[in-house]
Amino acid sequence: MAAIPSITAAHSPVRRHAWTWLSLLLPAVVLLVFWSPARARAAGTPAEPAAVTACLTCHDKPGSTMQREGKAIPIHVDGQVYRDSAHGILACERCHTEAGPGHAANPEQPLGLPTGRALDALIAQRCEKCHAGHVTTSYNASFHGFAVGHGDLRAATCVDCHGVHNVFSISDARSTAAPANIAATCAAPGCHESASPGFAQGTEHFVREVRASSPIIYWIWKFFIALILFDVMKDGPIVMFELLRRVRGV
Amino acid sequence: MAKAVYVERWSLAHRLQHALLALAMIDLIITGMAMKYSYAAWSARVFPLLGGFRSTLIIHKFGATLVGVSVIFHVIYLLMYRRRHGPQKWQIMWNRKDFTDAIAHGAHLLGLRERPPQYGRYSYLEKFEYLSIFWGMVVMGGSGLAIWFPALAAQWAPRWLLDGLRVIHSNEAFVAMLALAFGHFFVAHFNPLVFPSSPVWYSGKISAAHLREEHPLEYQQLVEAGKLPAGAAPEHPHVLAGWRRVLGVVEMLIYSAIFYGLLITFIPLLLV
Numbered sequence: 001m002a003a004i005p006s007i008t009a010a011h012s013p014v015r016r017h018a019w020t021w022l023s024l025l026l027p028a029v030v031l032l033v034f035w036s037p038a039r040a041r042a043a044g045t046p047a048e049p050a051a052v053t054a055c056l057t058c059h060d061k062p063g064s065t066m067q068r069e070g071k072a073i074p075i076h077v078d079g080q081v082y083r084d085s086a087h088g089i090l091a092c093e094r095c096h097t098e099a100g101p102g103h104a105a106n107p108e109q110p111l112g113l114p115t116g117r118a119l120d121a122l123i124a125q126r127c128e129k130c131h132a133g134h135v136t137t138s139y140n141a142s143f144h145g146f147a148v149g150h151g152d153l154r155a156a157t158c159v160d161c162h163g164v165h166n167v168f169s170i171s172d173a174r175s176t177a178a179p180a181n182i183a184a185t186c187a188a189p190g191c192h193e194s195a196s197p198g199f200a201q202g203t204e205h206f207v208r209e210v211r212a213s214s215p216i217i218y219w220i221w222k223f224f225i226a227l228i229l230f231d232v233m234k235d236g237p238i239v240m241f242e243l244l245r246r247v248r249g250v
Numbered sequence: 251m252a253k254a255v256y257v258e259r260w261s262l263a264h265r266l267q268h269a270l271l272a273l274a275m276i277d278l279i280i281t282g283m284a285m286k287y288s289y290a291a292w293s294a295r296v297f298p299l300l301g302g303f304r305s306t307l308i309i310h311k312f313g314a315t316l317v318g319v320s321v322i323f324h325v326i327y328l329l330m331y332r333r334r335h336g337p338q339k340w341q342i343m344w345n346r347k348d349f350t351d352a353i354a355h356g357a358h359l360l361g362l363r364e365r366p367p368q369y370g371r372y373s374y375l376e377k378f379e380y381l382s383i384f385w386g387m388v389v390m391g392g393s394g395l396a397i398w399f400p401a402l403a404a405q406w407a408p409r410w411l412l413d414g415l416r417v418i419h420s421n422e423a424f425v426a427m428l429a430l431a432f433g434h435f436f437v438a439h440f441n442p443l444v445f446p447s448s449p450v451w452y453s454g455k456i457s458a459a460h461l462r463e464e465h466p467l468e469y470q471q472l473v474e475a476g477k478l479p480a481g482a483a484p485e486h487p488h489v490l491a492g493w494r495r496v497l498g499v500v501e502m503l504i505y506s507a508i509f510y511g512l513l514i515t516f517i518p519l520l521l522v
Binding site for chain 1: 409411505
């Protein structure tokens with residue numbers, strides 16, 4: 001009887017209500033896809049506010065500095081701004097990997113960190129721990145990425161455009177990389193100081209091979225690949241046949 | 251063989267312009283390719299030799315400035331030439347014969363036509379190269395200036411255009427390098443007839459034999475004008491012999507390897 005298909009089988013109580021099983025499974029799928037990575041990323045969340053609070057006990061003092069090689073280096077972190085930011089749920093150690101329990105026990109002990117631009121570049125390398133993929137790939141393929149990657153620390157790192165303790169989603173108006181703020185961010189002292197609003201009319205994170213990331217760049221690139229191939233097909237045979245003719249002595 | 255007769259092909263002004271541009275191009279290609287291929291392992295070894303990424307960029311901009319100087323030099327040269335010799339038909343300009351020459355040359359290389367096309371002072375390939383330099387100056391100079399001064403350029407251009415100009419600058423550079431490696435360096439250096447180098451760019455002189463072979467119409471004019479004795483050059487073209495013939499075979503291997511290498515590199519990039 002099992003071989004008889006259709007009508008009876010379709011109307012059997014089990015089959016008729018197959019979608020109910022689906023509707024039960026669907027949320028699980030949704031949760032698995034969207035919720036569990038979020039869970040994983042926020043792992044240990046309950047402990048973290050305490051960790052952040054511990055750091056801020058010393059660091060949330062406006063104007064506080066430390067002395068290094070005769071220079072006063074600011075170490076103040078605005079706790080309110082940080083807690084509001086997109087990263088506010090993360091423990092400080094996620095980015096400041098040097099500042100472990102040893103630092104809490106002995107805060108005067110130097111952490112062996114560089115200062116200035118070198119520190120920015122070092123911390124920015126840690127963004128990739130969570131933000132791997134397109135943003136990192138496109139940054140590494142950008143001129144900023146080339147320059148920083150080869151040791152020219154004048155060029156922008158992640159933190160120069162997205163902020164330090166004030167990182168927000170770029171769809172949040174408070175983000176330094178929000179469309180309305182980009183031109184001003186590019187015009188930061190030491191960067192493109194006379195940057196005009198034209199700086200905001202485009203995208204920073206594109207990869208020329210990925211059409212969706214910037215169609216115009218993709219097609220310019222394709223055009224030139226075709227042009228290069230055209231040149232290869234034109235110049236290559238001219239030289240090869242010229243040599244052939246000469247060698248054969250005709 | 252009788253003593254070779256030489257003819258002046260390039261004046262001192264020509265040679266100076268060429269030397270300036272050649273120097274600038276060597277600088278730009280080395281520094282530019284290191285930056286274009288920043289992600290490649292070899293470029294990480296080139297930057298330290300040039301003093302780091304920052305100084306590589308400075309050396310690149312110095313080369314760009316030299317190109318700018320050579321452009322000004324050339325324009326002044328053209329204006330002065332016109333002033334001294336009056337308005338004229340420039341021999342470097344294209345005419346209908348260049349198109350028929352191009353087709354005839356192709357047919358000759360493929361063995362469909364016995365006699366090579368007869369060139370005057372400039373062959374169609376030389377004219378095309380000169381035109382490409384003009385085109386290259388506009389494209390490379392324009393895009394280069396825009397990405398050198400992005401804040402200034404962004405007052406007229408949106409950011410996506412500047413990013414597009416960087417892609418153009420980077421890829422047109424490759425086109426220029428190809429033209430130099432295949433077209434220019436073959437003619438001036440690697441052609442087994444002139445290897446290691448044609449003397450035109452440093453002494454300004456070309457042998458009557460080469461002139462007759464490569465620019466037979468100009469040779470004919472010089473003979474008719476009495477500037478060259480009749481029979482200054484042998485009638486028959488050069489035939490490769492001895493080590494030059496071996497060199498020709500070696501070059502066939504090298505040039506075709508590069509040709510196939512370029513094809514298998516760029517065809518997949520076009521198709522993906």
